[in-house]
Amino acid sequence: MAKNTMTMVVPVDSAHRLDEGRLLSYLQTHVKGFLPPPASLKISQFGHGQSNPTYLLQVELNRCVQRYVLRKKPPGQILQSAHAIEREYQVLFALGEGKTKVPVPCVYCLCTDSTVIGTPFYVMEHLEGRLFVDATLPGMDPKERRAIYGEMARVLAAIHAADVDAIGLSRYGRKDNYCKRQVERWTAQYHQSTGKGKPDPDPNMLEVIQWLRENIPAEDGTAGSKTGIVHGDYRLDNLIFHPSEPRVIGVLDWELSTLGNQMSDAAYNCLPYVIDSDELPGKNIGFSKQLVDGIPSLPEYVAEYCSAADVSWPANTWNFYTVLSLFRYAAICAGVFLRMLQGNASGGKRAEDAGKMALFFAATALRLAKRGPILPPRPPSASLELPARSTGPDSSSQNLLGFAPSARVQELRKRLISFMERHIYPSENELNDLMYSNARWTIHPTEERLKKLAKSEGLWNLWIPADSAALASDLMSETEKAMRSKDSADRLVGAGLSNLEYAHLCEILGRSMWAPQILNCNAPDTGNMEVLLRYGNSEQQRKWLRPLLEGEIRSGFAMTEPNVASSDATNIECSMVREGDEYIINGHKWWTSGAMDPRCQLLIVMGKTNPNAAMHKQQSMILVDINTPGVKIVRPLLVFGFDDAPHGHAEVKFENVRVPVTNLLLGEGRGFEIAQGRLGPGRLHHCMRLVGAAERGMDSMVKRATQRKAFGKTLSQQGSFAHMLAKSRLDIEQTRLLVLNAAHQLDLYGNKVAKGAIAMAKVAAPNAALRVLDNAIQVHGGGGVSSDFPLSHLWASARTLRLADGPDEVHLGTIAKLELQRVSKL
Incomplete structure (x- = not known):
């Protein structure tokens, strides 16, 4: 269970001992109501925290007991502007005594005379x-956990609502x-903590500093935040909760408080939502x-705060x-x-862990900076102005409340839409003609020409996840790297x-079967490349991933089988038997998309290596060169x-x-x-x-x-058309929100937690x-x-996606199961 403040005290550290007699005399003179002589003073130290030493003072006289808390600057040489005890006292005094809705302890005196202690x-x-020192609140009822987090969000909003002019x-x-x-400021503080005669600077920290300097947002009131009091260290273990109620009775540790951009608070x-405590030394905060x-x-937490803070x-x-x-x-x-x-730090073992924690936080910051923004939505409960919806081909998904694309993605969308209008749509008839000709199972020259154009305009491999981009870049050949446009911000x-x-870009691609x-x-190919990025070794990546990234070859994924219900992967019958340094594969697959393409060189095959193992440990995946003896392409389906030539969907025998x-x-x-890891993003791309x-x-x-007439009126003037059009727009907008929410949850929590949102999108989108x-x-x-219009082909593709990556019934079962679990916990 969480600990209360009384159990967190320890004997005073030898480096932080106080002159008890001098302190007692000072307090009896300066603190109103303090017990007079011959009162005794007992001092212990709070073990939690290591910034400003904090003490519990217990005063006794004739069975009367008083308790106070004392906070002081640490002894010895300290960093400039750090440990601002005077500022803590100032802000606590201003917020307290009922002047605001911020729960803070009363302050009794400030002593700036260093001769006392x-x-x-x-x-x-x-x-x-x-x-509560553990952010996971172990041993607590889920309802109380939610109440405590809700209270934490509301108190932060109360701090931010304080009128600084009114309270001085x-x-x-x-x-x-x-x-x-x-x-x-923190760059300077960090440099004061490292260097000559001190620990060496961390290269990750130096890179983070550079990134921050290059990405400072404009603070002109348009960023969605307000300016006012910033606590600076607002976290669960700086809050004192009522002994039995989920209610904050005191916000502590105001050392870093100031005025400024409150969204930083x-x-x-x-931070617990982006920190993994399994990797964090010393404490459990993530x-x-x-x-x-x-x-x-x-x-949900963000929604609570934004609603309360307006x-x-x-x-x-x-x-x-x-x-x-x-x-x-x-830096701290x-x-x-x-x-x-x-020898000046309080906090014991936690102070020793601080060096490791500094390295951990710097590495985490750099990883987050490099992978690009992983953004929570703007909560619908917050006060937001909804921009007017634009019309025309660039309107979709642009003004969606909470999921609006960043400036960088908006620029990419414009470039992608322009590419579609200049190159893809005008080429569709030519590409379709080739698809229906005798040369349909050959490489289309127009397709290859357009691929080179896409590369030159920086619109290549847009699907690659942010956390895999660096590895993918390392695999690109020098020839391909040289093709990068010098004035393009994007890479191959x-x-x-x-x-x-x-999601905002993939939607645009879905407007054409060819894009x-x-x-x-x-x-x-995207799913197969993701498998190689996540699970392939360096040799497998060099041999297969590099040419796939560069578009030199194509690939197929061989899992589905004609003789079993393949929506349940445990049914797979294809056998993979090890014999010495080889596996011998025997099986019958179909719907192996991509296997008909003349450029296809790789098949990722799923089969059983141990039928006697646990149900979900029987299957393995292996890379198979399509030209290996015994691989037989039976027919296109x-x-x-x-x-779908030249891509195709093949029946294959091994x-x-x-x-x-x-x-x-x-x-x-x-x-x-591997299959579960592959199917999250891949399902969403569809x-x-x-x-x-x-x-x-x-x-x-x-x-x-608007162009065709029937019975003297255009079709758009017919009453039935208006209803059809309105219902279609409802379908699109509702589905788009489901898809964007699923993509967002996948970013934040991964496949396992996001499976419900993905399942809902997977059912809703094709329907x-x-x-x-x-x-x-x-x-x-x-x-x-x-075939004169793309509609029938788009419809056929959409219909297959009610089966691909699992039929509707499987996803509906997942949704229902999660809903039953949710209700059972209420």
């Missing part, structure tokens, strides 16, 4: 309550250029890999605030570690986007009459196919694990494209309806696209089912 100090009220804090700090000043408070039951998700969510700058918070934490830890080396290995960011493969963003053991991915029995396909259907429907495309086909009449 060696440094300045102040004395405040002792609060009897609970102090208008000059407590500068309000302008807060982020820039914070970067420089919110980002700092949310849970990024596993959200504890009852603790709200990051979007602010909008600064989606485009949130990543900066988070990196700044981690950087500042690292570096200072604590230096004081420990000098993508722009380093999150799933949420890529994904021209930009190297097509299934199954048609999808509602479309063979007859005694011998593959080196070194081709195995990850290890025996890891196939199911959903994202389906929204784009529906938008293409809408555009075609409206254009057709909505089918309804919209069916309406568009109906408006086009006979032309709608012909």
